[in-house]
Amino acid sequence: MVAPLVVFIGALAIYPTVLTVTEAFFHSDPLTPPNHFVGLGNFSAVFENPQVLHSIENTGWYALFGVVLTVAFGTGIALLLQRPFRGRGVLLAIVILPWALPGVVEGVIWSWIYNPTFGVLDSALKSAHLIGQYQLFIGSHQIETILLIALVQVWQITPLAALLVLAATQAIPDELYESARVDGANWYQHITRITLPLARPAIAIAAAEALVMSINIFDQVYVLNAAATTGSSLMSQTYFITFQDLNFGQGYALSLFATVATILLSLLILKVIYRKVEYS
C-alpha cells in the first residue's frame, strides 16, 4: 500500500534533492560540455555576481515585509472573527478567497491596479491629494517596488495565517475570558493577556509558513517585475540564471543555498516564537 508513495517521493523528491546537492559542485552547462567537478567554483561565481547579491538583499526585504505584514493582518482578522456572529461563515469564505487564487493571476490583477497611466491606485491617491501627479510605483525605487510586490503575496497568504490563528483561538476555553471579566479585565487585556499568548504556537507556525513562501516568492515577481534587477528575488534570479542563461551549475549552487537558508531560517523562527501551550 505504501509502495507507490515511496516510489514517488524517492524518485521525484529525494533523488532530485540529492542531485541539487551534488550537482552544485559540478560545472554543468548544456552549452559548454563536458561536466566536471569544480568544488566551490559555482558558489564563488554566483556570490561574485552583483545581480545575485542584489537579489539576495531583495529577498531579505521580501521576507521581512512578508512575515511582518502577513502575521499582523492574519492575527488581526482572526481576532475579528474569533466570536461567532451572524454572517461569519460568509465572511470566512470572503477572507479565504485570495488564498485560493493563482499567484500569477494575482500579479496580473495587481499590475493593473499599480498601472502608472490608468491605475486605480494612482487615481485614488491623486483624488485624495496625496500625490500631485501619477507615479511609477513598480521599478523606480527598490524598497517601494519590493513592498508593493510583497503586498500582492501578503494578500494571497494572509488567509492562511488568519485560519491558523483563528483555529487556535477557538480552542481557548470560555472560562478563561469569564474569570478575567470578573476580575475587571477589559477588551485590550483579554487580547494581550489571554488570546495572543495562547495563540502563540499558531502564530509561530503562520510566521514560519509566511517566511518559507516569501523566500520562495516568484510568480508575483515574474509578472510585476519581469527580469528587472529592482525587485528581483532569489527565485527569479535562479530561474533566469538556469533557464535563460542555461548555467545549470550556478543554478544548482543558488538552489542549494536557498534550500539550506529556507530550512534553517524557518526552524529558527519556530524556535524563537513557538512556545508550547498547556491548559490545566
Place this chain on the structure above:
Amino acid sequence: MTRRVGRLARIIALGIVVAWSLFPIYWALKTSLSTNVAAQSTPVQWWPGHLNFTAYQALFGAGPESQDAAGGIARSLINITVEATGATILTLIVSVLGAYAFARLHFRLKGVLFYGVIATLMLPVYATLIPLYRIMADLRLVDTYTGIILVYTSGFIPLAMWIMYNVFMALPRAIEEAAFMDGASTMQAFRKVVLPMARPGIAATAIVTFLFGWSQFIFPLVLSSSSTTQPLTVLLAAIDSRDVPYTIINAAAIVAVAVPAVIVFFLNRWIVTGITAGSVK
C-alpha cells in the same frame, strides 16, 4: 456608549477586511466588463457603466477584437483542467493508500519512511526544480501532460499524505476490528469501512490539492514549452499589455479566478478543514 463605539469600530474593521479581500477581484471584473475607453479613463470610473462583454467574446475567439496572444485561452483552460484534475486524482490514490498504511499497518522501515516523506514537506521549490526538469527531459516527458502531472503529484503528495494520516489516526480502530472479526481482510476493511468514514477528509484533501494544481506556475513554465500543455497561468503571464487591451487581460484573469472562486464559495468548510489539518503539527 463605549460598547456602541466598540461595535462600530468592529463593523468598520470587518468592512476593511471585506474590501481588502474583494476589491482587487472586483476591479478586474469591472475592467473586464468595460469598454477599452472606459477602462482607460482618468480619473478612474469606480462603477461599470453599461455592461460590455466584448472582452470575453474576444477571448474565446469571437468578435472583432479577437487576438492571437489571447487566442489560446480555450486550449490553456483545457490544459489547466486536465493537469489539475489528473494530479489531484493521482495524489489522492497514492497518498490515501500510503497514509492508511502508515496509520494502521506494521512494516519494516516504517518510521524512517514516514519521517522521510514528512521531511520533504519542508523542501522548498528550489530543491527540486532544476533536477525535475532534467529528469523529465531525459524521459522525454517535457511538454506532456504525463510529465506535468507526475511533477505536480510528487509535490502535492507530502501534504496530502499528512492530512490523510491525521484523518485516519482520528478514526476509531474499533470499527475496523469489528470488520476483522467478521472475517474481512485488510483491503476489504479499508474499502468497505474505512474509506466511507474518511470521506470528509478525502474531500478536503481533494479540494486543497486541486486548488494547488490550478495555481501552479513555475513548474509548468519550465516543463511546458508549447501551447499543447501550457496551463492558463503560463498563458496569462505571457500576455503582453502592449499587444492586448487591458479589458481582455482582465477578462482572462477573471476566467482564471472563476473556478477557485466557485470552489471557495461552495466548499469553504472543507478548505478550512484541509488547511488547519495540514498545518497544525
